[in-house]
Amino acid sequence: xxxxDGGKILVGLIIFIALFxxxxxxxxxxxxxxxxxxxxxxxxxxxxxxxxxxQCVEPKEFMRAEHMQILNNWRDEVIRSGNRDEIVILGHKYxxxxxxxxxxxxxxxxxFCDKCHNYMAVQPYCWRCHIAPKEKQS
Amino acid sequence: MRILFSFFAVIALAxxxxxxxxxxxxxxxxxxxxxxxxxxxxxxxFIYRVLKWGSSPVPxxxxxxxxxxxxLSWIKQNKIENPSSASGVVIRMALEVLLFRSxxxxxxxxxxxGKLVYGEAKWLWLAGLAFHWSFLIxxxxxxxxxxxxxxxxxxTIEGLDSFLQVGVPLLYMTDIVLLxxxxxxxxxxxxxxxxxxxxxxxxxxxxFLILGIASSGVVMRYFYKVHIVGVKExxxxxxxxxPVIPQGVGVMFYIHxxxxxxxxxxxxxxxxxxxxxxxxxxTRNMAxxxxxxxxxxxxxxxxxxHTYEEYExxxxxxxxxxxxxxxxx
Numbered sequence: 001x002x003x004x005d006g007g008k009i010l011v012g013l014i015i016f017i018a019l020f021x022x023x024x025x026x027x028x029x030x031x032x033x034x035x036x037x038x039x040x041x042x043x044x045x046x047x048x049x050x051x052x053x054x055q056c057v058e059p060k061e062f063m064r065a066e067h068m069q070i071l072n073n074w075r076d077e078v079i080r081s082g083n084r085d086e087i088v089i090l091g092h093k094y095x096x097x098x099x100x101x102x103x104x105x106x107x108x109x110x111x112f113c114d115k116c117h118n119y120m121a122v123q124p125y126c127w128r129c130h131i132a133p134k135e136k137q138s
Numbered sequence: 139m140r141i142l143f144s145f146f147a148v149i150a151l152a153x154x155x156x157x158x159x160x161x162x163x164x165x166x167x168x169x170x171x172x173x174x175x176x177x178x179x180x181x182x183x184f185i186y187r188v189l190k191w192g193s194s195p196v197p198x199x200x201x202x203x204x205x206x207x208x209x210l211s212w213i214k215q216n217k218i219e220n221p222s223s224a225s226g227v228v229i230r231m232a233l234e235v236l237l238f239r240s241x242x243x244x245x246x247x248x249x250x251x252g253k254l255v256y257g258e259a260k261w262l263w264l265a266g267l268a269f270h271w272s273f274l275i276x277x278x279x280x281x282x283x284x285x286x287x288x289x290x291x292x293x294t295i296e297g298l299d300s301f302l303q304v305g306v307p308l309l310y311m312t313d314i315v316l317l318x319x320x321x322x323x324x325x326x327x328x329x330x331x332x333x334x335x336x337x338x339x340x341x342x343x344x345x346f347l348i349l350g351i352a353s354s355g356v357v358m359r360y361f362y363k364v365h366i367v368g369v370k371e372x373x374x375x376x377x378x379x380x381p382v383i384p385q386g387v388g389v390m391f392y393i394h395x396x397x398x399x400x401x402x403x404x405x406x407x408x409x410x411x412x413x414x415x416x417x418x419x420x421t422r423n424m425a426x427x428x429x430x431x432x433x434x435x436x437x438x439x440x441x442x443x444h445t446y447e448e449y450e451x452x453x454x455x456x457x458x459x460x461x462x463x464x465x466x467x
Contacts, residue, residue: 002193004196005192009189013184022281023377027284027285027286027377027378028378030286031286032380034367035367061386064365065363065364066363072305119367119370120366121293
């Protein structure tokens with residue numbers, strides 16, 4: 001089978017396949033580690049000691065999928081409606097706040113927030129206004 | 139009928155994925171085996187189709203042009219619409235591939251008060267352009283699932299796409315544009331009688347398939363969320379050839395993936411091959427130099443030429459008798 005203008009067609013095909021299949025060779029030799037979150041901050045350990053379990057405002061699966069929605073709703077309630085009521089679950093009080101609520105327990109931003117966000121290349125805009133908790137460089 | 143057939147074909151595909159994962163627990167089949175098969179069919183089929191086109195000889199330049207061809211020095215040539223050089227062809231092809239130049243010339247033909255009139259018809263061009271560019275941006279954006287360290291240009295594209303910062307997760311503009319454009323492309327096939335008449339199941343099926351892929355993606359991102367870290371684990375497993383099936387990803391993802399696999403496998407068998415075909419359009423990718431360069435028909439077979447010398451050898455005696463001058467005595 002003779003290919004007319006074979007050179008040009010070949011170059012086009014190679015460029016196309018090189019782009020399409022790039023993940024197959026760009027990831028070669030790179031360790032693929034899935035993110036492991038840490039739930040061992042002093043605040044969480046304290047909570048486990050007092051109540052016997054680690055407990056967030058919603059179950060783990062829900063938080064994993066909807067945490068951004070919760071934060072958005074809290075923002076609307078606090079900033080736009082002035083509703084700062086604490087959330088009480090099983091006698092434990094949670095501030096309706098990113099810095100004073102979420103980050104109080106999850107004070108390990110690098111081992112918590114950033115783990116998945118970096119893995120998924122998500123760039124949430126929380127920290128453009130909020131101040132991230134101080135933590136050791138590790 | 140053609141519409142319903144295509145519609146229910148896509149619904150059936152989604153149900154197959156749903157049943158396969160939810161009831162039969164065939165995560166490995168739908169998450170690993172079928173994607174690999176689909177990618178193989180796509181790449182090999184694509185190469186086959188392009189090489190098959192390449193094997194057709196294009197013996198002559200086909201100057202279907204929209205501008206003045208190269209001529210006398212005092213006649214101004216339209217170097218892009220009627221190029222005579224390779225660089226002109228490159229510009230013409232770029233306009234064709236990136237901006238759909240030919241479709242921009244689309245006309246509407248109507249009978250008005252007994253007269254045939256032509257009018258502008260840019261909606262198809264606009265919707266087509268919006269659809270293709272959105273699809274490309276969405277495709278490129280998805281590389282964040284397939285690359286361990288997402289390159290910054292992909293993050294930039296994503297940032298621009300979610301620039302309006304509507305809701306969380308941030309709304310992508312391309313999601314809306316794509317859904318709108320595909321819906322328009324479908325509705326025009328339904329409501330424009332001439333287009334409806336020539337539309338086949340092979341026209342409706344890709345539209346519904348893409349609509350299904352986009353909708354499942356939108357549902358999965360904004361409403362019925364899946365375990366997104368698990369999705370990336372699965373995708374990374376595929377591209378590093380060490381497949382894994384993470385737990386609890388969510389069935390919507392498998393529906394999305396199965397519809398994409400269908401699209402990939404269907405691609406080389408269908409009209410979607412215009413993706414490769416546009417580069418091989420003979421009326422667009424050849425310079426109009428028919429007067430300057432000689433183009434030899436590749437299927438010319440050797441013709442025996444009866445030269446004058448041979449003619450004279452055959453008839454020399456008769457020519458002499460008749461008094462006709464001969465070159466050799």
